[in-house]
Amino acid sequence: xxxxxxxxxxxxxxxxxxxxxxxxxxxxxxxxxxxxxxxxxxxxxxxxxxxxxxxxxxxxxxxxxxxxxxxxxxxxxxxxxxxxxxxxxxxxxxxxxxxxxxxxxxxxx
Amino acid sequence: xxxxxxxxxxxxxxxxxxxxxxxxxxxxxxxxxxxxxxxxxxxxxxxxxxxxxxxxxxxxxxxxxxxxxxxxxxxxxxxxxxxxxxxxxxxxxxxxxxxxxxxxxxxxxxxxxxxxxxxx
Numbered sequence: 506x507x508x509x510x511x512x513x514x515x516x517x518x519x520x521x522x523x524x525x526x527x528x529x530x531x532x533x534x535x536x537x538x539x540x541x542x543x544x545x546x547x548x549x550x551x552x553x554x555x556x557x558x559x560x561x562x563x564x565x566x567x568x569x570x571x572x573x574x575x576x577x578x579x580x581x582x583x584x585x586x587x588x589x590x591x592x593x594x595x596x597x598x599x600x601x602x603x604x605x606x607x608x609x610x611x612x613x614x
Numbered sequence: 615x616x617x618x619x620x621x622x623x624x625x626x627x628x629x630x631x632x633x634x635x636x637x638x639x640x641x642x643x644x645x646x647x648x649x650x651x652x653x654x655x656x657x658x659x660x661x662x663x664x665x666x667x668x669x670x671x672x673x674x675x676x677x678x679x680x681x682x683x684x685x686x687x688x689x690x691x692x693x694x695x696x697x698x699x700x701x702x703x704x705x706x707x708x709x710x711x712x713x714x715x716x717x718x719x720x721x722x723x724x725x726x727x728x729x730x731x732x733x734x
Contacts, residue, residue, distance in 0.1 A: 538720040540659075547711055547727055548659065553720035591659050595719040601677040603649070603661035 507599035509592055509606035516612045523579040525609045527592035530573060535594045537575040539568060542608075543588045551590075552577060579611070587613045616640035616723055618712050623728030630702050630732070636695040636712030636725055644668060644690040647715040650697050652708035653727075660708075662686075664715070665695065680706075702732045 510528040517523040527537060537555050540548035551562050555570040565580045579586055592606040622634040636648070647670075650662040663676040665686045674686050685698040695712050709729050713721035 536719060538718070540721070542659075547724040548721070549724070550720055550722050553716070553722070554718045557718075559722060593659075593720070601661050602675070603664070605651075605659040605661065608658040 506601065507594065507596040507604050509594065509604055511590075511592060511606040511609045513607070514610045514612065516614055517579075517582050518614045519582055519584060521582055523582050523586070523611055525577045525579075525590050525592075525611065527575040527577070527606050528573055529575075529594065532573055532575050532594065533571045535570075535596065537568065537570050538593045539566075539577045540591045540593065541586075541588045542591065548591065582611075582613055584613050587611055618714065618723055618725035620710065620712055620725040620728040623710065623730045625731045625733065626702055627734050628702060628704055628732055631698070631700045632702065632730060634697040634699070634710055634712075634728055634730070636697075638693045638695065638714075641714070641723075643688075643693040648686075648688060648695045649713045649715055649721065650686060650695075651711045651713055651721070651724075652706075652730075653711070654705075654708045657708075662697070662710070699730070702730075704732050706730065707732045 539552040541551045542548040551566045552568040556568040567578045589608045591608045617639045619637045647666050649664045663686045666673045683701045687696045709727040711727045712725045714723040716722040
């Protein structure tokens, strides 16, 4: 099965830039989606297809994907961005073919 | 308002069965593939399975961990998605979310989740 690897935690001060990585074999050839999940709430899609934002998601959220690493970048971090973030891909050759990363806890210092 | 609302969770003994429902509103339910995703307490997200739409013969796919025990179905006339869970194990304890798959293979709409606890 395809494996996505995320750091368990990332810490950043308010106003700074947070970068959350998602590693996978040749992940640059796949479309990567990112979800934000706050405690007790359902996940929310924040970036899809590597770098597109759904309507209503601030421009501060952006994504990139190349080689073996996809990255979610959150600029000008706010206290309200503190949450768990998950990357996800679809891989038709994998079982399961919908794969989530293990999640990264973003802490705003 | 586009919305998904799950129901049917609860406490069940190991080996028991439970049926979850997901009611959709605010969009054309019949057009979309629909998935179930679960999250064990304190853990990450785990894909459970999918049902495709009528145009794709309502075919289903499952994660290996639930294949043969769980069945996903839908009733487009009722804008509803279902998850029949049989032979439940303690490791099936989780919050179960229904989610809409968009054209980009991302899950753009999620329900609020329903808790399933498998315990004696």
